[in-house]
Amino acid sequence: MTLLSDIYYVCWRDMKRFLVQKPRILMTVVQPLVWLVLMGNMMSGLTDNPFTARMLGVEKYIDFMTPGIMIMTTLFGGIFGGVSLVWDRRIGFLNKMLSAPICRASIPVGKMAATALQSIFQVSIIALIALALGVRFSTGIPGFLLMIAITTLFSFAMSGISLSIAIFVKTIEGLHPILNFLTMPMMFTSNAIFPEAAMPAWLRTISAWNPLSYAVTPVRTLAIEGWVWEKIIPGLSVTFFFALVMVFIATVQFKRSIA
Amino acid sequence: MAHIIETDRLTKTYAGGVTAVNGVSFAVEEGEIFGFLGPNGAGKSTTIMMLTTLIRPTSGRASVAGFDVAKEPDRVRLSFGYVSQELAVDDNLTGRDNLFLQAGFYHLPKKEARARCEELLKLVDLYERAGDLVETYSGGMRKRLDIAAGLIHRPKVLFLDEPTLGLDIQTRRQIWQYITHLREEVNMTIFLTTHYMDEADALCDRIAIIDRGVIKVIDTPANLKSRIGGDIVNIRFAEAVQEKIAEAVRAVSGLPVVYSVKPHKGGCIVVVKNVESAIPEIFQVTQPLEVKISSVTVKRPSLDDVYLHFTGRELRNESGSREDAMRSRMMMRRMRAG
Numbered sequence: 001m002t003l004l005s006d007i008y009y010v011c012w013r014d015m016k017r018f019l020v021q022k023p024r025i026l027m028t029v030v031q032p033l034v035w036l037v038l039m040g041n042m043m044s045g046l047t048d049n050p051f052t053a054r055m056l057g058v059e060k061y062i063d064f065m066t067p068g069i070m071i072m073t074t075l076f077g078g079i080f081g082g083v084s085l086v087w088d089r090r091i092g093f094l095n096k097m098l099s100a101p102i103c104r105a106s107i108p109v110g111k112m113a114a115t116a117l118q119s120i121f122q123v124s125i126i127a128l129i130a131l132a133l134g135v136r137f138s139t140g141i142p143g144f145l146l147m148i149a150i151t152t153l154f155s156f157a158m159s160g161i162s163l164s165i166a167i168f169v170k171t172i173e174g175l176h177p178i179l180n181f182l183t184m185p186m187m188f189t190s191n192a193i194f195p196e197a198a199m200p201a202w203l204r205t206i207s208a209w210n211p212l213s214y215a216v217t218p219v220r221t222l223a224i225e226g227w228v229w230e231k232i233i234p235g236l237s238v239t240f241f242f243a244l245v246m247v248f249i250a251t252v253q254f255k256r257s258i259a
Numbered sequence: 260m261a262h263i264i265e266t267d268r269l270t271k272t273y274a275g276g277v278t279a280v281n282g283v284s285f286a287v288e289e290g291e292i293f294g295f296l297g298p299n300g301a302g303k304s305t306t307i308m309m310l311t312t313l314i315r316p317t318s319g320r321a322s323v324a325g326f327d328v329a330k331e332p333d334r335v336r337l338s339f340g341y342v343s344q345e346l347a348v349d350d351n352l353t354g355r356d357n358l359f360l361q362a363g364f365y366h367l368p369k370k371e372a373r374a375r376c377e378e379l380l381k382l383v384d385l386y387e388r389a390g391d392l393v394e395t396y397s398g399g400m401r402k403r404l405d406i407a408a409g410l411i412h413r414p415k416v417l418f419l420d421e422p423t424l425g426l427d428i429q430t431r432r433q434i435w436q437y438i439t440h441l442r443e444e445v446n447m448t449i450f451l452t453t454h455y456m457d458e459a460d461a462l463c464d465r466i467a468i469i470d471r472g473v474i475k476v477i478d479t480p481a482n483l484k485s486r487i488g489g490d491i492v493n494i495r496f497a498e499a500v501q502e503k504i505a506e507a508v509r510a511v512s513g514l515p516v517v518y519s520v521k522p523h524k525g526g527c528i529v530v531v532k533n534v535e536s537a538i539p540e541i542f543q544v545t546q547p548l549e550v551k552i553s554s555v556t557v558k559r560p561s562l563d564d565v566y567l568h569f570t571g572r573e574l575r576n577e578s579g580s581r582e583d584a585m586r587s588r589m590m591m592r593r594m595r596a597g
């Protein structure tokens with residue numbers, strides 16, 4: 001049973017690569033900071049208006065935003081997780097790994113695990129920044145841990161999609177536009193930034209089916225409302241199964257694509 | 260297990276329809292340095308990738324260390340080290356971490372892995388720079404690191420795909436030294452590909468000349484050269500009457516040690532079976548005639564002549580040609596970009 005050890009080393013490498021890129025780490029801190037401070041301020045007018053405030057269900061827009069930003073950051077980190085596979089193929093590193101006696105599945109799974117670890121790091125940073133800006137999660141530390149669990153599952157789902165595409169699209173030039181094309185509509189048709197209550201009916205329907213919304217809703221519930229299980233369970237289970245299916249598909253596709 | 264590497268009518272046809280390797284059969288002895296010599300696109304890398312389980316043969320069979328590459332890929336993988344044509348090292352890790360990672364892929368215990376990393380870093384003279392990121396390494400250093408990674412689990416067989424492509428003369432010689440060291444010290448079997456004549460000549464116990472996916476000939480460098488038919492002797496006569504020279508040439512061509520004679524600039528080029536005995540005989544047979552030999556030069560056939568003989572094509576011989584330099588520069592840029 002070398003699978004776990006192999007996953008560990010594939011993941012260890014990707015984490016080392018992540019940690020060595022200082023600008024990238026800095027960006028993971030700066031980006032949510034900018035989003036929270038800027039968007040939080042820009043949109044604060046919404047919560048001055050009692051009508052829109054009721055739609056958002058919060059006193060300050062930043063309370064509403066924080067869970068959305070957590071999921072969006074996870075979305076971006078995850079959906080570009082497949083790029084490293086294309087890169088490894090191009091520099092010959094993939095063949096180097098494949099010529100070693102490692103479990104084939106450990107390559108996609110290790111990469112997804114590394115992406116998930118990075119998303120945990122980012123979500124924690126976002127939480128700290130939000131805390132500094134006066135946001136308080138209504139479920140405290142235990143709630144925050146469940147929020148981390150949900151974003152982690154969501155990260156696996158997104159990097160699973162990304163890897164499944166990267167297995168077929170073998171160039172970075174080809175992969176980037178596809179991934180961009182996926183992220184933008186997914187983001188704007190979800191409840192990450194806008195409350196469903198403020199959407200026209202057609203958009204609300206799309207949002208209700210959007211996997212992003214399924215991840216946002218339980219996280220936001222935990223952050224704002226508390227342990228309202230009937231609003232947490234559906235999103236949590238959908239995200240869990242989504243992650244499971246995507247990890248499975250990515251792994252099977254990967255195994256099929258190699259000799 | 261008779262041979263450490265064995266192939267039987269190994270064939271690879273790519274999805275596009277290109278038959279890169281076409282019915283190749285050969286056997287490599289344990290402890291041998293075996294070379295595949297051939298031009299770009301000959302099918303060298305494709306053969307190595309089939310032997311290293313990276314691509315499936317379309318037909319035919321191959322085994323490494325006694326295990327079939329298609330049936331027992333994992334046991335095959337444990338038995339060889341592979342250093343690809345690309346510089347497959349991770350730029351964003353240090354040299355030491357690259358090796359440690361490789362040790363992890365081969366499931367070495369951590370403590371042993373650390374010790375092995377230090378040992379190999381010393382072997383390839385990277386110990387001082389081991390803690391630096393690979394992106395700060397030169398091309399030669401990367402190649403050395405890549406070779407060290409291929410040795411991490413002390414494999415029985417080492418596959419080196421164009422190990423000195425685009426490197427300068429000093430670095431090439433250094434890598435040749437590592438290769439011969441490995442054979443002498445640990446009796447490692449080495450399978451390498453190259454399109455440098457001098458490299459094949461200097462390193463290999465046996466050479467297979469491959470062209471367009473087909474092996475033309477397999478033999479030792481010395482035998483290959485002797486297959487050309489022998490040594491080449493260039494004779495010049497001092498000024499004399501035309502007929503006398505013609506008579507002398509006729510006399511030389513009548514000798515049993517002589518294969519062929521071609522008149523050439525007031526003399527002749529003679530291919531002989533054995534120079535040592537041929538030259539005295541040539542002198543003897545021309546002495547009674549009214550001509551004087553003014554000079555004799557002897558040339559042993561080079562691998563170039565051999566290559567031309569077997570493929571009907573010439574292979575660039577000079578190492579580090581412009582095209583190579585360009586190919587390797589492109590490789591580096593690819594490594595560094597992004």
Ligand SMILES: Nc1ncnc2c1ncn2[C@@H]1O[C@H](COP(=O)(O)OP(=O)(O)OP(=O)(O)O)[C@@H](O)[C@H]1O
Nearest residue numbers: 273274275277279298299300301302303304305306
């Ligand atoms: N993945 C592939 N798909 C289709 N054709 C390929 C593929 N890889 C190689 N080929 C073709 O197979 C032939 C042999 O290629 P190969 O890489 O084995 O040659 P080589 O001897 O290693 O050459 P070089 O000295 O350039 O490395 C070439 O004609 C090449 O175009």
Ligand SMILES: [Mg+2]
Nearest residue numbers: 303304305344
């Ligand atoms: Mg090649």
